[in-house]
Amino acid sequence: MIKRRADVAIIGAGPAGIAAAIKAKLLGLETVLIENRDILGGIPLQCIHPGFGIHYFKEDLTGCEFIQRLIDRMYSVGVDLILNAYVHSIEFNSYIEKRVNVITPNGVYKIDTKTIIYATGARERHLFELNIFGDRPDGVYTAGEAQTLMDLYGILPGENIVIIGSGDVGLIMARRFALEGANVKAVIEIMPYPGGLIRNIVQCLRDFNIPLYLSHTVTDIIGSKRVESVKVAKVDENLRPIKSTEFEIPCDTIVIAAGLIPNIELLEKIGVAMDPKTRGPIVNEFLETSIPGIFVAGNALVINDLVDYAAEQGEIAAEGAKIYIENSGIPTKSWIKMTLGRNIRFVVPHYISGERDVILYARVQKPENNVYLSIANLKIKMYSVRPAEMVRIKIPAKTITENHYVTVPVEVIPT
Amino acid sequence: MKRYKVVIIGAGIVGISIARVLSMYENFDISIVEMEPDVGWGVSKANTSIIHPCHEEDPEKYPLRARLCREGNSIWMNWVKELDIPARWPGELMVFYSSEDEQEAKKYISFAIKNDVPGVRIIYRDELTSYEPNINPEAEGALYAPTAGTISPFEAVIAIAENAIENGVKIFVETRVINIRIRNHSVIGIDTNRGSIDANIVINAAGLYADYISHMAGVAHEFYIKPRRGEYIVFDEDVDVKPIKILHTTPTPITKGVYAITTVHGNLMIGPTAEDLSIDARESKATTEDGFSYLIREGGRLLKRIPPTLKIIRRFASLRPEPPYGNWLIDAYMEPWGFVNVAGIRSPGLTAAPAIAKYVLKLIAERYDINLVEKSSWIRYRKGIKSIRSIDIEKLDELIRRNSGYGKIVCYCKTVSEAEILEAIDRIIKIGAKPTVDGIKFRTTAGFGKCQGLFCRWRIALLLSKRLGIPLYSVTIKKSQYGLGDIKILLRNKMVSKT
Numbered sequence: 008m009i010k011r012r013a014d015v016a017i018i019g020a021g022p023a024g025i026a027a028a029i030k031a032k033l034l035g036l037e038t039v040l041i042e043n044r045d046i047l048g049g050i051p052l053q054c055i056h057p058g059f060g061i062h063y064f065k066e067d068l069t070g071c072e073f074i075q076r077l078i079d080r081m082y083s084v085g086v087d088l089i090l091n092a093y094v095h096s097i098e099f100n101s102y103i104e105k106r107v108n109v110i111t112p113n114g115v116y117k118i119d120t121k122t123i124i125y126a127t128g129a130r131e132r133h134l135f136e137l138n139i140f141g142d143r144p145d146g147v148y149t150a151g152e153a154q155t156l157m158d159l160y161g162i163l164p165g166e167n168i169v170i171i172g173s174g175d176v177g178l179i180m181a182r183r184f185a186l187e188g189a190n191v192k193a194v195i196e197i198m199p200y201p202g203g204l205i206r207n208i209v210q211c212l213r214d215f216n217i218p219l220y221l222s223h224t225v226t227d228i229i230g231s232k233r234v235e236s237v238k239v240a241k242v243d244e245n246l247r248p249i250k251s252t253e254f255e256i257p258c259d260t261i262v263i264a265a266g267l268i269p270n271i272e273l274l275e276k277i278g279v280a281m282d283p284k285t286r287g288p289i290v291n292e293f294l295e296t297s298i299p300g301i302f303v304a305g306n307a308l309v310i311n312d313l314v315d316y317a318a319e320q321g322e323i324a325a326e327g328a329k330i331y332i333e334n335s336g337i338p339t340k341s342w343i344k345m346t347l348g349r350n351i352r353f354v355v356p357h358y359i360s361g362e363r364d365v366i367l368y369a370r371v372q373k374p375e376n377n378v379y380l381s382i383a384n385l386k387i388k389m390y391s392v393r394p395a396e397m398v399r400i401k402i403p404a405k406t407i408t409e410n411h412y413v414t415v416p417v418e419v420i421p422t
Numbered sequence: 423m424k425r426y427k428v429v430i431i432g433a434g435i436v437g438i439s440i441a442r443v444l445s446m447y448e449n450f451d452i453s454i455v456e457m458e459p460d461v462g463w464g465v466s467k468a469n470t471s472i473i474h475p476c477h478e479e480d481p482e483k484y485p486l487r488a489r490l491c492r493e494g495n496s497i498w499m500n501w502v503k504e505l506d507i508p509a510r511w512p513g514e515l516m517v518f519y520s521s522e523d524e525q526e527a528k529k530y531i532s533f534a535i536k537n538d539v540p541g542v543r544i545i546y547r548d549e550l551t552s553y554e555p556n557i558n559p560e561a562e563g564a565l566y567a568p569t570a571g572t573i574s575p576f577e578a579v580i581a582i583a584e585n586a587i588e589n590g591v592k593i594f595v596e597t598r599v600i601n602i603r604i605r606n607h608s609v610i611g612i613d614t615n616r617g618s619i620d621a622n623i624v625i626n627a628a629g630l631y632a633d634y635i636s637h638m639a640g641v642a643h644e645f646y647i648k649p650r651r652g653e654y655i656v657f658d659e660d661v662d663v664k665p666i667k668i669l670h671t672t673p674t675p676i677t678k679g680v681y682a683i684t685t686v687h688g689n690l691m692i693g694p695t696a697e698d699l700s701i702d703a704r705e706s707k708a709t710t711e712d713g714f715s716y717l718i719r720e721g722g723r724l725l726k727r728i729p730p731t732l733k734i735i736r737r738f739a740s741l742r743p744e745p746p747y748g749n750w751l752i753d754a755y756m757e758p759w760g761f762v763n764v765a766g767i768r769s770p771g772l773t774a775a776p777a778i779a780k781y782v783l784k785l786i787a788e789r790y791d792i793n794l795v796e797k798s799s800w801i802r803y804r805k806g807i808k809s810i811r812s813i814d815i816e817k818l819d820e821l822i823r824r825n826s827g828y829g830k831i832v833c834y835c836k837t838v839s840e841a842e843i844l845e846a847i848d849r850i851i852k853i854g855a856k857p858t859v860d861g862i863k864f865r866t867t868a869g870f871g872k873c874q875g876l877f878c879r880w881r882i883a884l885l886l887s888k889r890l891g892i893p894l895y896s897v898t899i900k901k902s903q904y905g906l907g908d909i910k911i912l913l914r915n916k917m918v919s920k921t
């Protein structure tokens with residue numbers, strides 16, 4: 008049994024976790040960073056495409072470049088690292104003292120810490136979480152798994168590919184497949200609009216002549232040993248397949264790109280309250296969950312479409328941890344609850360104090376053009392809002408407190 | 423003493439149980455041929471996983487089924503201990519909602535008496551929630567049968583296979599029988615896709631394909647198996663409605679009722695549907711939307727609440743071998759001498775399998791005039807793979823210090839370590855099966871959790887590739903390769919062929 012003490016234990020060394028670790032260390036906190044793989048960096052390690060760091064580093068980098076910069080920074084500030092480490096459980100000794108039990112090949116670590124930043128990222132939705140029936144042959148991959156195989160291990164999963172869902176990872180993978188000589192036969196999206204960023208639709212599909220079927224769904228998977236074909240049909244306004252429109256696409260591989268879910272298993276086990284909309288924890292402006300001293304950042308908090316925001320959330324959580332430690336808990340405030348108004352699917356954080364500048368992340372339900380985003384008396388003009396693109400806005404301190412709100416609706420208003 | 427070469431066709435629960443029982447005697451030299459890459463991948467892999475009490479078997483209509491089911495229930499209680507098979511014995515409740523249903527349920531009390539099933543009785547609404555807090559409050563009552571159990575059916579086959587190997591049985595996988603060799607009215611062996619095997623006795627336990635095998639031997643021409651499809655849904659471990667008892671609706675002429683059960687791995691499972699397919703649809707294991715909605719509806723009748731569908735982690739379907747009139751065909755023939763049918767073993771086949779095995783032993787000993795001689799050194803016990811999942815962390819720390827592989831977690835959802843994966847690979851090799859990612863899943867539960875292998879599949883494949891000394895892309899997932907090949911070499915070849 009190996010014992011450690013820390014001010015903050017950060018679980019997960021992806022963008023959010025590493026950014027949190029750097030910030031925490033710079034704020035003078037005793038920091039332990041726990042990573043379950045034998046390498047730092049998380050998912051960006053397998054992202055050899057650009058689009059990373061435009062906000063955070065003011066440069067367009069590949070995932071690998073982005074994460075290497077963060078890792079280099081982290082080494083320069085010096086963070087205590089535990090690799091190959093699986094968090095077995097979290098115990099509470101007191102309001103302030105928590106214990107993280109970690110399994111590693113060197114034995115079990117018991118880390119006594121005042122705060123925890125949970126930055127374990129997300130997992131992909133898999134076939135059985137979609138309303139798709141049929142055979143269960145080999146040849147079905149999630150986009151992330153296909154990416155792992157192609158970009159970490161140099162393996163082509165299949166030759167004739169149908170991608171289910173138009174999430175960003177799926178679009179990126181469509182292009183990767185095309186570049187490596189595979190044949191992407193179709194991208195099937197059940198919604199009437201794409202699930203990924205416009206830039207990815209253009210750069211990954213249109214530039215490679217890959218057909219995108221909006222308002223379509225896979226109605227059947229066929230194959231005894233390996234995938235042989237899929238049946239596809241148009242859907243009606245209730246997203247139900249229209250049988251008469253069904254057609255078959257022969258293929259040997261199915262790639263599921265149907266979105267991500269925050270990876271919050273351990274938080275669920277210890278009773279952290281969750282938001283059914285984000286499927287991540289309910290948090291205040293310090294990204295503190297319903298359990299005091301447990302903070303969350305990155306895709307474990309909310310599914311981001313830009314890595315920059317995940318890193319930013321890591322820093323916010325580290326600041327929260329600092330305030331928590333200084334005050335032996337986040338001081339009690341008259342929290343103002345952000346409520347979901349017109350065309351808003353979710354807002355994070357859920358509670359703000361109004362005392363300081365806060366960054367709000369939100370997603371809309373449906374695409375709209377020429378609208379205002381309205382929060383209390385703050386109105387921000389937006390040319391377009393789309394479900395695939397997270398809205399990030401900074402709310403200056405006092406915008407809300409002056410009006411003595413208890414709840415504030417966030418809404419999209421047509422101009 | 424004459425030694426008989428025995429070939430058993432099919433390494434499912436029936437074939438493997440027969441191998442175990444026959445391996446107790448000096449008289450037999452036993453081989454099993456299996457068409458799949460691993461043991462237990464047919465009917466045995468995907469079923470309701472229940473060890474039935476046997477109060478549902480009509481002793482007049484199906485005397486053999488009733489008798490062997492009842493005996494099997496008792497034998498399993500020993501076998502799961504001897505072979506370290508995951509099992510629970512919670513008892514079952516056949517739930518009724520009306521007086522009509524109640525009359526139907528009561529019918530089974532007389533079966534229970536005739537079949538000598540202990541403890542069966544009716545309980546009414548006032549007692550129901552004490553027995554089962556997760557039951558639908560609209561239920562009027564239930565028929566309680568305390569001797570019902572649930573096991574892990576695929577682990578049962580694996581455990582028995584490992585034990586049978588210890589006792590001298592040989593297993594040949596990916597071996598499909600194409601002919602039964604007969605000379606002078608006696609079987610002399612089989613021909614397979616991988617060559618011939620000599621045999622004095624051929625036992626047909628080929629599950630869904632048992633009728634084909636029987637016809638190859640020239641017996642039971644009128645016997646045909648009809649595939650009956652059953653679909654299931656599996657919820658994540660963390661749902662808050664997990665019945666303690668095995669719950670099911672009353673059987674109808676068409677179905678045996680739908681079950682809601684907490685499996686030995688802690689998942690809520692609902693199923694099966696029952697759909698008769700055409701006679702040649704022996705591989706039609708597709709799930710359907712209709713089946714899915716039916717199970718959600720029936721599950722909702724049994725349980726106080728059905729968990730949200732986003733908690734579903736797996737849907738699957740299996741085929742059951744339905745024989746004519748529901749009758750099992752168990753016979754040892756004189757023409758050709760040495761051919762034995764153990765065919766059409768539909769429900770309660772899993773429950774009865776050990777009893778079927780003993781019955782078959784007796785049958786061939788009598789029919790073929792074999793003087794059974796017990797082995798003096800038969801190995802009764804087998805231990806499962808050491809799992810770290812529910813181990814105390816102080817103990818785990820000691821374990822890691824002896825083998826650091828227990829400290830490398832491969833499957834996050836089910837907390838499965840590298841040491842367990844490597845042990846599974848070695849055990850697969852030892853029984854003569856083909857190491858696959860799926861085979862490891864069934865031995866360690868890696869990939870059984872809520873992410874369904876998203877995080878661990880490629881890492882298990884990496885371990886397999888390293889252990890077997892093969893490229894990652896050529897690792898077998900279930901029945902085909904993980905990938906096509908090296909991405910750059912494939913692309914280069916493609917460019918060359920284009921120019």
